[in-house]
Amino acid sequence: MLLKPPSKWLLLAEGRALWEAGAALALWPLLQSAPRGDGHSVLVLPGLVADDMSTEILRQHLGGRGYDVHGWGQGRNLGPRRGVEARMREQLARLYADSGHKVSLIGWSLGGVYARLLAIHAPHMVRNVITLGSPLGGDPKATNAWQVYRAVSGDRGEDTARLAEVAQVPAMPATSIYSRSDGVVAWRSSITPAGPCSENIEVVASHLGLGAHPAVLYALADRLAQAEGSWKPFNGTKFGPLAFPTPRT
Numbered sequence: 001m002l003l004k005p006p007s008k009w010l011l012l013a014e015g016r017a018l019w020e021a022g023a024a025l026a027l028w029p030l031l032q033s034a035p036r037g038d039g040h041s042v043l044v045l046p047g048l049v050a051d052d053m054s055t056e057i058l059r060q061h062l063g064g065r066g067y068d069v070h071g072w073g074q075g076r077n078l079g080p081r082r083g084v085e086a087r088m089r090e091q092l093a094r095l096y097a098d099s100g101h102k103v104s105l106i107g108w109s110l111g112g113v114y115a116r117l118l119a120i121h122a123p124h125m126v127r128n129v130i131t132l133g134s135p136l137g138g139d140p141k142a143t144n145a146w147q148v149y150r151a152v153s154g155d156r157g158e159d160t161a162r163l164a165e166v167a168q169v170p171a172m173p174a175t176s177i178y179s180r181s182d183g184v185v186a187w188r189s190s191i192t193p194a195g196p197c198s199e200n201i202e203v204v205a206s207h208l209g210l211g212a213h214p215a216v217l218y219a220l221a222d223r224l225a226q227a228e229g230s231w232k233p234f235n236g237t238k239f240g241p242l243a244f245p246t247p248r249t
Contacts (some may be wrong), residue, residue, distance in 0.1 A: 045111030079153025
């Protein structure tokens with residue numbers, strides 16, 4: 001099925017991301033009740049044209065939950081230019097070697113595409129992979145950022161075919177967090193295929209606010225806190241449908 005980008009009205013509504021970030025800061029004390037982790041390494045990858053500053057709130061939250069959190073350290077994400085994927089693989093391998101344990105990957109939007117590619121090609125190093133509003137269908141044209149992607153990455157079709165690999169279901173636990181009111185990425189393209197340890201978590205958020213939305217921050221801590229080999233689907237019913245609507249496809 002050919003997916004269309006979100007409507008222009010949803011794109012205009014992306015301005016609510018500022019409110020979502022403010023809500024996270026206001027609810028910061030309550031977010032400290034989120035599950036704590038075991039200290040394993042977490043690599044966080046930013047979205048298109050964003051850098052590590054965009055994931056600062058997310059990384060601070062997870063650091064406070066006990067994780068060894070790392071940004072990607074490559075400046076702005078300008079697409080899969082030459083050397084970008086190789087440097088991510090090197091960073092993943094370094095974190096894996098230094099800690100002696102598998103690494104969790106979190107990717108926002110295009111960063112989630114990278115995270116899935118890393119997980120598919122280095123499954124022995126990856127504990128789980130979580131994506132936020134990522135076009136997992138592998139088609140950038142299902143987004144309102146397609147023209148920006150082409151302009152900054154220089155892609156003329158070759159990378160589009162490469163990104164289609166993300167449609168595969170990773171061998172480790174995989175979670176896709178998405179919003180039906182996403183104004184940048186068509187929400188249906190963010191649905192991860194069914195698998196023995198894959199899931200979709202719906203939130204009510206803008207695309208630009210996913211990395212700082214209180215519900216997303218809680219869900220991330222909950223997913224990362226699971227011990228290896230004891231994965232269970234996310235249960236957000238205690239928070240009600242305003243925080244975690246029942247996922248629909």
